[in-house]
Amino acid sequence: MEFGEGRMARRKPSIYDVAKVAGVSHQTVSRVLNLHNNVSDPMRQKVLSAMADLEFRPNQTAKALATGKTSTIGVLSHNTTLFGPASMLHAVQNSARELGYTINIVSLKSIDHQSIVEGIEELVRVGVDGIVIIAPLAKGVGPLPHVSDYLPAVLVEGEPISAIPSLNFNQFSGAAMAVEHLIALGHKRIAHISGPKNWYEAQQRMNGWRNTLLKSGLKADLIVAGDWSPQSGYDAVKELMVLGKPTAIFAGNDGMALGALKALSELGISVPTQMSLVGFDNMPEAPFLVPGLSTVNQDLGALGNQCVNLLVKLINHEDTGDIQLAFEPVLIIRGSTARAESK
Amino acid sequence: MEFGEGRMARRKPSIYDVAKVAGVSHQTVSRVLNLHNNVSDPMRQKVLSAMADLEFRPNQTAKALATGKTSTIGVLSHNTTLFGPASMLHAVQNSARELGYTINIVSLKSIDHQSIVEGIEELVRVGVDGIVIIAPLAKGVGPLPHVSDYLPAVLVEGEPISAIPSLNFNQFSGAAMAVEHLIALGHKRIAHISGPKNWYEAQQRMNGWRNTLLKSGLKADLIVAGDWSPQSGYDAVKELMVLGKPTAIFAGNDGMALGALKALSELGISVPTQMSLVGFDNMPEAPFLVPGLSTVNQDLGALGNQCVNLLVKLINHEDTGDIQLAFEPVLIIRGSTARAESK
DNA sequence: GTCGGAATTGTTACCGGTAACATAAGGAAG
């Protein structure tokens, strides 16, 4: 009987109804609700039992209007189907709930300026207390700097902007680690399958790849752009084998690495003996590919957690200074990488 | 300049502020806001320009309080990291946004009675207009029947209950299709790696497997339960090979199939020549496994869409009768299934 | 010229809470 009876019949009881039943003022009810201690025990009991009788549930909307705080955190995201964003979202939601916040999601169809502005507008209108922006955007961030003037916001996975606190894993160094690993194995021709060019993370991973190669005196010319999907990784390999003959491939994410693995298998190129392969993300499937995928791990759960904590501090006006945090990812070596064939 | 200036300085303007600037009553502002047609053109212009000057954004919270409608749909979900729930969530959010609704997510840590009640309580308190329950729960649904008395709700992926409209893909028939396919290929010993026993979908897929086998006079004794993860699929295969020697495996989802593939590879059992394998879900990775995974496809996007449409109808009191819809999934045959070896 | 109705604008009440202030009762200090 937890949720009342009667087909949505009678109006939900308010604190006034409770007050009437308990024979007290509505303010006393409010005090009981908010655990004020200046309420005598008998009075509190009367109120509590009246609330129970009426199956009273406080109206969060009314509270939000009165206090100006909605206890809601807005999440501006893109494709919540992808592993990264999905993990972040999950982590953010968990952390937020623990802190008494509700999550309100707006997921954009595309990440152009227009959509972003609309998304933020929507969250402002809905009245969130703060915004977590899980956007991979690299530039065209025209409006973003102003968000923080209007509403607390933190940025994840996007290009750090001075005006907005941002949290990230260091994509550049993650990529560098992957490539250094390959170089240490003796590889000279190391290709890259990048993510979409307008994603900040894709750019950083690509930069890490290029920079590391150049630093070692190797050429960084074998590169094809994908869209994170296995399909694009598959296509990319077919393209790469025309462009030149790499002995190792650094894929921008695990999904594309998975597609690459398929293409290599079809081409009769065995991994890791003839081709080494590294991914990025360490998704749950990575250890179970054949061979197990060497990849770069980032603890997205921890990041999401940090992110919410920071945002809540901002909401409570605990000044935190200008924060641009970058965490370090970790390279995980599995079976997909091996010494380059010595010819 | 879209989002105001000054470090969260001045209070946000209300319709009264706009009214004062425009020299009209607040009600006229409200009328302009709601596109009422009984407003003269010059008046409307004055109001609009005042709104622009003040960078006015309507306060959704106040509107919600006044109208009793929050234009928010609550989503009660479980693990939004899994492919199924993540896809559903994404679809629901897209459809909802198109209909002018915002999404409020509560993702449960576990799916026991207690957590579910808490989750619903939270959504009620926050004040959503309706709830989409993406819960795999099979029973222990004590409180659920009463939700619909209190708030419109639809159930996805869960066991249909007469009191709540539910939308589902027919898991039973999906599983049956998969197993029939294997039987048609001449397999006699067909094992199943099931999902968690308390998930409705897992139960249905298992029932479909068992029923189809029995109908064909085959034994349904080779079964191991997993938890949807690749790891559990991997472990399950190792277990299965001890229990008996199947020639085909029907995995409860693609993730476990992926893990199974790995284990089979380690055991030197080649797919599909020595072992056929079918998954469920058709996640984006499925075609790119080696070999491509035969699996059961369900258009979760369409389901999410239907689901929101139905819920919105319920919210608007358009009576829809008792609805229990089941869509038919589609078997997709790829390289992981082949004729049983003729001994 | 007068009357009735439609179109436009304004007034007041209300949604369900919280906050600030007012009041009453009770106890310790002088």
Next chain:
DNA sequence: CTTCCTTATGTTACCGGTAACAATTCCGAC
């Protein structure tokens, strides 16, 4: 026995909108 301060409770205003109703103007019809 006052006086003052604390504690418990009630009153009133307010958050920012919408809804219902009142008031005014402008027309066409009689």
